[in-house]
Structures are given as structure tokens and as C-alpha cells.
Amino acid sequence: MTQADLDDPAALAAADPSGMLAAAAGAGAQARAAGALAEQAALVGPMPDTVVVAGMGGSGVAGDVLAALAFAESSAPVVTVKGDRLPAFVGPGTLLVAVSYSGNTDETLSAVEQGLKAGARLLAVASGGRLAELAEDRNVPLVLVEGGHQPRAAFWSMVVPVLLAAEASGVLRPLRSQVAAAAAALDAEAAELGPAVHAAANPAKQAALRLAGKLPVVWGTGQLGAVAATRFRTQCNENAKVSVVSAAVPEADHNDVMGLEPGLGPGRELVLLRDPPGEHQRDGLRLAAVCEALGADPVVRRSREGPPLARLARLVAFADFTSTYLGVARGVDPSTIATIDRVKAALAAGAREVNSPRAREVNSPGAGAAPRPGAGEAPRPGAGEAPPSGAGEARRGDGRGARP
Ligand code: PA5
Numbered sequence: 001m002t003q004a005d006l007d008d009p010a011a012l013a014a015a016d017p018s019g020m021l022a023a024a025a026g027a028g029a030q031a032r033a034a035g036a037l038a039e040q041a042a043l044v045g046p047m048p049d050t051v052v053v054a055g056m057g058g059s060g061v062a063g064d065v066l067a068a069l070a071f072a073e074s075s076a077p078v079v080t081v082k083g084d085r086l087p088a089f090v091g092p093g094t095l096l097v098a099v100s101y102s103g104n105t106d107e108t109l110s111a112v113e114q115g116l117k118a119g120a121r122l123l124a125v126a127s128g129g130r131l132a133e134l135a136e137d138r139n140v141p142l143v144l145v146e147g148g149h150q151p152r153a154a155f156w157s158m159v160v161p162v163l164l165a166a167e168a169s170g171v172l173r174p175l176r177s178q179v180a181a182a183a184a185a186l187d188a189e190a191a192e193l194g195p196a197v198h199a200a201a202n203p204a205k206q207a208a209l210r211l212a213g214k215l216p217v218v219w220g221t222g223q224l225g226a227v228a229a230t231r232f233r234t235q236c237n238e239n240a241k242v243s244v245v246s247a248a249v250p251e252a253d254h255n256d257v258m259g260l261e262p263g264l265g266p267g268r269e270l271v272l273l274r275d276p277p278g279e280h281q282r283d284g285l286r287l288a289a290v291c292e293a294l295g296a297d298p299v300v301r302r303s304r305e306g307p308p309l310a311r312l313a314r315l316v317a318f319a320d321f322t323s324t325y326l327g328v329a330r331g332v333d334p335s336t337i338a339t340i341d342r343v344k345a346a347l348a349a350g351a352r353e354v355n356s357p358r359a360r361e362v363n364s365p366g367a368g369a370a371p372r373p374g375a376g377e378a379p380r381p382g383a384g385e386a387p388p389s390g391a392g393e394a395r396r397g398d399g400r401g402a403r404p
Contacts, residue, residue, distance in 0.1 A: 016335070027190065043143075054086070055080075069163065132144060193321040232244070263294050
């Protein structure tokens with residue numbers, strides 16, 4: 001697909017039949033609605049000793065957002081868990097926030113089971129499924145978000161209640177005004193990056209055209225830029241069906257940069273997602289030195305001014321629009337995630353569906369490198385049990401040439 005196609009409304013509509021671009025354009029409204037919904041849920045609670053957010057993929061990113069905001073202001077550590085097992089410190093002083101859009105993700109349900117056994121205080125965010133049932137059965141606070149989207153298109157539906165729950169427990173300072181500012185920022189980004197804006201004036205379309213056929217290498221600065229870099233990677237994975245390398249500055253200067261030696265060359269593009277208010281004063285110099293050493297001319301997007309959530313919103317909007325245009329430019333449907341669906345279906349059906357010789361070999365305990373004895377694999381009491389039965393998924397449901 002060419003630049004002209006990205007500017008042709010009929011071609012865009014045909015290439016994005018499930019409306020991923022419309023979903024990105026509606027993010028501001030979604031953030032406002034999520035704020036109103038979370039107001040109705042009983043999220044109040046004592047200040048926890050620790051906060052753990054358990055969730056996978058498009059849901060688990062809500063934990064990354066909370067951890068990034070809490071970094072600068074919370075006395076309680078915030079840890080994200082993207083897997084079945086919770087850390088050993090989880091106990092009665094822990095606020096465990098379980099986020100699963102479908103409510104049926106087996107890793108998240110396993111983590112919940114373990115957290116409840118350890119006496120953690122649970123809050124659930126889901127559109128339904130077994131997580132919602134469990135919350136209702138146990139009279140646990142539940143934010144029931146609107147179903148019918150892909151989880152990654154429900155980003156703000158899940159992020160906002162997680163943040164408001166943290167606020168209600170004293171982990172974050174009052175942030176309702178930040179939610180409003182983020183919603184306004186998302187509206188403004190949609191006006192700048194949306195499909196009606198021609199590529200000549202649209203930084204997300206320009207970025208997508210640069211990235212097409214390349215390996216995107218995306219780095220973020222500060223806590224918020226790091227989250228946005230992860231979001232950019234996962235959105236390109238799912239919306240554009242491409243592999244992406246993501247990293248955070250300044251750590252990237254100490255290893256990732258070597259993967260780009262002797263220079264970006266024809267096969268890679270560097271994307272910098274910068275949050276200047278959250279950067280160390282030397283980060284700009286660090287990026288300039290890297291670009292000079294590599295001879296790189298990166299795509300650069302800045303979060304600009306405002307409260308943290310509004311700054312993050314701008315970078316997330318850029319990730320969402322750019323990745324969707326990239327999918328369109330590549331000729332793939334941004335919405336579908338056939339391989340994730342297939343993997344989940346196989347897990348739901350059990351070993352019967354994972355039956356090719358190679359898959360059997362991969363699944364065999366003796367496959368590959370043998371685990372070292374005592375290498376942290378033995379589950380603690382109550383940890384890592386087999387996932388609850390029937391844990392299958394029911395899906396409901398700037399520009400070029402800027403200085404770094
Ligand atoms: O984007 C996706 O569809 C995935 O990354 C899902 O979010 C992930 O598999 C977890 O599912 P859920 O969000 O329903 O808990």
C-alpha cells in the first residue's frame with residue numbers, strides 16, 4: 001500500500017475492516033467512560049505494603065502504566081507479573097490487581113488463585129469470564145469493563161480503573177484531573193494522527209511508511225517512554241504482524257546499541273519515544289551521542305508538556321496509530337491475531353491439539369537444555385499449580401529527520 005492509499009478513506013476502510021483506527025480515534029472517549037465506571041466501583045482500601053498487578057499482553061500493560069506512575073510518588077513498591085507465579089513477598093499486606101479483558105486468561109487466573117491463598121487483597125478488572133465470576137462469588141471489588149473489543153483496543157478501559165484503584169488505596173496521589181487531561185490529549189492526538197489527516201501532515205502515517213519493510217527498533221526515555229516503547233512493540237506485533245526490538249534509555253546505550261553496529265543500514269529504523277519531563281538531564285546527550293555514532297536519523301516523537309498520564313497518552317496514541325497504519329501498509333488486517341487465538345485454543349483443548357512431532361518434542365520435559373537443579377523452577381507451596389480447568393479463552397467479545 002502506498003502513501004496515496006493511506007490517504008484514501010475507502011482503501012483504509014477496506015484494509016481495516018474491524019475498525020482498529022476508529023478504536024484508536026475513540027481512545028479519549030474510552031478514558032472518560034472508564035473514569036466514570038470506576039467511580040461506581042468500591043475501590044477504597046487501606047494503603048498496601050506492596051502492589052502486584054497480574055495480567056498478560058494487552059491487559060498486563062495496565063500494570064506497566066501503574067508502575068511507571070508510581071515510580072515517582074509511591075512509598076509502596078509496584079510489581080507487574082506477566083505469568084502464573086507471584087513473588088514470595090505476596091501476603092495479607094499486598095494489593096493484588098488482576099487484569100484480564102476476557103477474564104479467562106489462565107496465567108492470570110493462576111496468579112489470582114495463588115494470591116488469594118496467600119491472603120492478598122484482590123481487585124479484579126475484566127469484561128466478564130471466570131475472573132468476573134470469581135470476583136462476584138467472593139465479593140471482591142470488580143470493575144466490569146465494556147466487552148466486545150480486542151484487549152489492546154480496550155487499553156484505557158483497563159488502565160484507568162487500575163490507576164484509580166491505586167489512588168483509592170493511597171498508592172497514587174489524586175489523579176482524576178490527570179485522567180481528564182489524558183482524555184483531552186488523546187482527542188488532540190486523534191485530530192493530528194487520525195485517518196482523515198493526509199500523510200504529508202500526519203507523523204504516524206509518515207512513521208509507518210518509513211517502517212514498512214524494516215525492523216523497527218524502538219527506544220523510550222524515562223519511565224513513561226519505556227512503557228510507550230513496549231506498547232509500540234506489542235502494537236506493531238499484533239496490529240502489523242511484525243517483530244520489533246524495544247528497549248529503554250539509558251540501558252539501551254550499554255548493550256542494544258551494539259546490535260545496531262555499524263549503523264542502521266537499509267533493514268532497520270530507529271524510533272525514539274521521548275518523555276523530556278521524565279528524562280535525566282543527560283538523556284538528550286546520550287541519544288545524540290548514539291545517533292552520531294550510528295549515523296542514525298531516527299523517527300522522534302515527544303510527549304510534550306502536561307501531567308504524566310497525558311504525556312503517556314500522547315506516546316501511546318502515536319504507537320496505536322502508527323502500528324495500525326503499518327499493518328494497513330503491509331496489507332494485513334490490523335485486528336486479527338490468528339496465531340494467538342490458535343495457541344489459546346490449543347491450550348484450552350489440552351495436549352490433543354499440540355500434536356505435531358516437533359511440538360511434542362518441545363513439550364517434553366527432556367527437550368532442549370535440561371534445567372539446572374534448583375534453578376528456581378520448583379513451585380513453592382501454593383504456587384504454580386496447574387491452571388484452573390477449562391482455562392481457555394472466550395474472546396468477546398514526528399516526523400522524519402527531527403533531532404533526537
Ligand atoms: O492483545 C491480546 O489479545 C493479548 O495480548 C491478550 O491481551 C492476552 O492474551 C491476555 O488476554 P486477556 O487480555 O483477555 O487477559
